[in-house]
Amino acid sequence: MTIRFTRRPEVRAEHVDLPDWPQSLLDKHGSRMLRPADAARVPTVPPAPPPLSTVYRSAVLLFPRSVLLDADLLAKIDDEIKVTGASLRVDGDRLPSADLPGELAGLDDQYTEQFPIPVVLVAHGADAEVVDAWRALQQIRTARHLGRLDAHPGLDLISLEHLLVGADYEGVPTWGPRDIRDAADGGPNASYRMLPVAYTGAPPARSTTAPGGRRVVIAVPDTGLNQHPWFGLTQFGAALPPNGFLREFKASETAISAQQQHLSGLTPTEVLTDAWESAITEDTVTENVDRATGHSTFITGRIRQNAPDADVLVMRVLHSDNICYEADLLLAMYLLVARITNAQSDQDVVDIVSISLGGYVESASLKASHLRTVLKLLAKLGVIVVAAAGNDSTTRPFYPAAFATEPVDPSDPWIGPPVIAVGALNVDDTQAWFSNAGPNVTAEATGANVVSTFPTSVRGPVGPGRTTRSGSRRSADPDVYPNGFAIGSGTSYAAPEVAAGLARYLVNQKVPITDVRTKRMRARAEQAIKSLRKDHP
Template identity: 40%
Template sequence: MVVKFMRNETAEAAAEDESTRNELPTPPRQVLDRHGARVLDPATAVLAAGQPVPRTTVYRPGVFLLPDRYLRDSETLAAINGVLARIGIYAEPADRGGDTKELARVRQLEDVPVRALLRVREDADPVVVDCWKALQLLRSAAAGERPEIDPEIVARISPEHLLFTTPVFGGVPWETSGLGGTPWETSGFGAGSSYGRTRGANRIPVTLAADPPHRSEKPRHRRPVVAVLDTGIGPHPWFGLADRSGPPPAGAGLAVAPDIQAAILQAELDSGTTLPTQLLTDYWDAPSTGQPLIGDVDTDTGHGLFIAGIIRQACPEADTLAIRVVHSDGVAYEGDVLLALHLLADRVRTAQAEDRPEDMVDIVSLSLGYYEENAADVAYTGQFAAAIAELLGLGVLVVAAAGNDATTRRFYPAAFADQPLGDGCGPQVISVGALNPDVTASKALFSNEGPWVRCWATGAGVVSTYPVDVRGTATADHQVPDRDRNSFDPDDYSAGFAVWDGTSFAAPLAAAEIAKALGPFEAELATVDRDTVVKRAWTALGSL
């Protein structure tokens, strides 16, 4: 496998391809309905005076994201609701009845965004609850020489986007090969695409005739830790997990964070009574199918364990900390991801302050993202920028996949790679595009690219670990029962491995290479004060 770290690209690549700016197909309706989401359509979106025409994105219309301190301040909340009353709605905090200790602590931090639920006023006529319309009204009220509401407050309010690991809007060879059944799987390249797999998915089960990569039993100091925010974990012998009865054993190279997982679940429960929400109940990647009456393995089942296996192969000495923020259909809620990032930063900050190297995280690997609706996107990504900047300021390296939509449109958080998010901190976001697994290491046809993509790694034809207990309803096309002969079963993963394509898998490969670069400084890994961690991050990246 190949990893290429690159400096700035040529000026010719700086301009975004106009053909990718807005005209993008939408995700399947069943995905939108499942998560209470809506596509922002530039042709029909309401606009406040002076506001730019938005670009296509996916968001949850019944909720805002804004810093918790605004919801706790009665005057600020009253000012917001005074404006929203004009369209018959109001905002209120999600229920706080069951806050975990971690959730309560992180909510006290100034920049941590939380969900505010939008409800219809009792004295209002029937209305369509839409946070985009509400946000336009607030921006209009904050404009002019005598604003009705503080513009700085309104600037910190945003929709809650859906983030995706799989292709968001189509345009990807394996999703357009005619092999699938949904609208975004049947519209383009035609059958026989070189990325095409079976039953509309871009993965197939395989057997790997190799021993697990060797890990030292007792490292001399501390192992590098890569936090993976993804679909969670499943059973696999490489990580000492025979089933789903308990967490990974100590020393297996895979760990979970029950405290962070509990905080994410509680934040979902707070808003789930009125907002369509799929709950992430724990760190296990489940269910394996989102359509039980059909039984097909869901699009992203096994995604997180696959990534853990890539890290295990490329840097066996590293530990993977798996945090589940992605559903098995490849969807993550922006509020969940932001909360996980802030909780990780809080964990690292405490580890540095209390000299607890066992709680350190060195790298965060993100194989997910979204497209910002505002053309001036740099100015409207403050929630994510603040969360990422907090980690960078502590010296944590952040690696993010560039996306799989074959577009130059900026995909966040990877697109932060060319935007300075803080002074005196560690390296900026490392964005990763996908290469093909050939001797020329050409760019994969599905990969996003642009001047904001600073690293390229093998992301097509990747083989890695897959949960051994996943098996769908597909069967072999041809069977000869009396001779015990079958053709290939396309969704029986009991052998524990799969081949898969995506920038989702290029990003953790780059993260693993960085983790290896931390190896020569293994003695220093036990030292976790901020200055040392920042210096170590720069040295490791510089060596690559």
């Protein structure tokens, strides 16, 4: 396996538009596509450039808590957006609450003032039939531009709630679900993207005691747990083995479940209630395997192969159809901030976050972004964030990985780029053709045709023409995984290799791994990145 840091090429970021998502998927998640040609814009002079294409939840805006705490400002915003046929008022009267999830109670204002809270827009007016968060947002920005809203720093952080996707690859765009293509070309009737492989080796050896007195913890916000013997998970839904490779983050599960329950009236989408992946089939008749099934298990196996002495903190945010709501990822990241800030012992600390999902947003410049804010908070705590760069063979920024281009803060040199963006290499160390590239990618690692762990529970249908039979003979079934291993490709699987490499360097330093004071964590993180860069130029 290979890791190398890249020199950002002198190439402009592309602003290419995204192909259409299928309407069925948009409807399933209460979302719509923003198309630049017909998108409303703030009337500035000179006119602002058109937005870029993206996908967002139709009836949700993300508000920073500081705005929700200002009742007068909130009432003015409500009056403004009524002209678009939307309102913030619950049951026709009450404005949205600024209540924090209980898990974030006790955090300083520097963390909670900008905390994003998803606000549901309701239809306003007798003729209102469609609520559009984009139109409401543009009305808010227009009112601010024309001086009708009081100056408030939180206004810049009112935003759409984007739909994010897992960054695996199967010949379709990272941002796009499988069924945008014809059946013969990887569409809804094609077999699952992963291919099973036969492997009987034991898991990489793991020390019985933690090197240095504490194990490095890598948080993985993704699809969650599933069965695999490498991790002692032989029964779906069983308790995790004590002192095992995996840890569960129950605070994240509780808070995300509550948040989704609050918004569940918008769509029929399932609510994520625990750390375990949902059922592996999305269609009870055809039993087609969900697109993202096994995504987290595969990523966890990549970490186990490359850093067996680390621990993985499982955080379920990605639905099995490969869709993640931005508000859920943000909540999970803020909960990590709270976990580290309020750590009762060194066992509560998280050292690295490995993110193998993301998306494209409507703005070419994200100076005000909830993701940017929480990544900066994690960086201040000494947490390294590694993120997949996307698989669309483009230089268009894929977030959150694209925040790797953030300039270094001169007042605090360590609080610079809050994320390492990872592209994919082939097994011969050439750049994978599907991998995103350009100024937003700062590192590369093997991500094409890699073998890793996959849930033994998966039993998908045999696609037409994919298997043949002759008497007692048949060709291999492409979507049954009895050995628990598969071959897959994507920047999703390159990012955890970099995270694992950093985990190894965090232990072998002068600063003891058991010293989890912020200053020490930052020193270790900075040195680990420098060492990895030096050894993998």
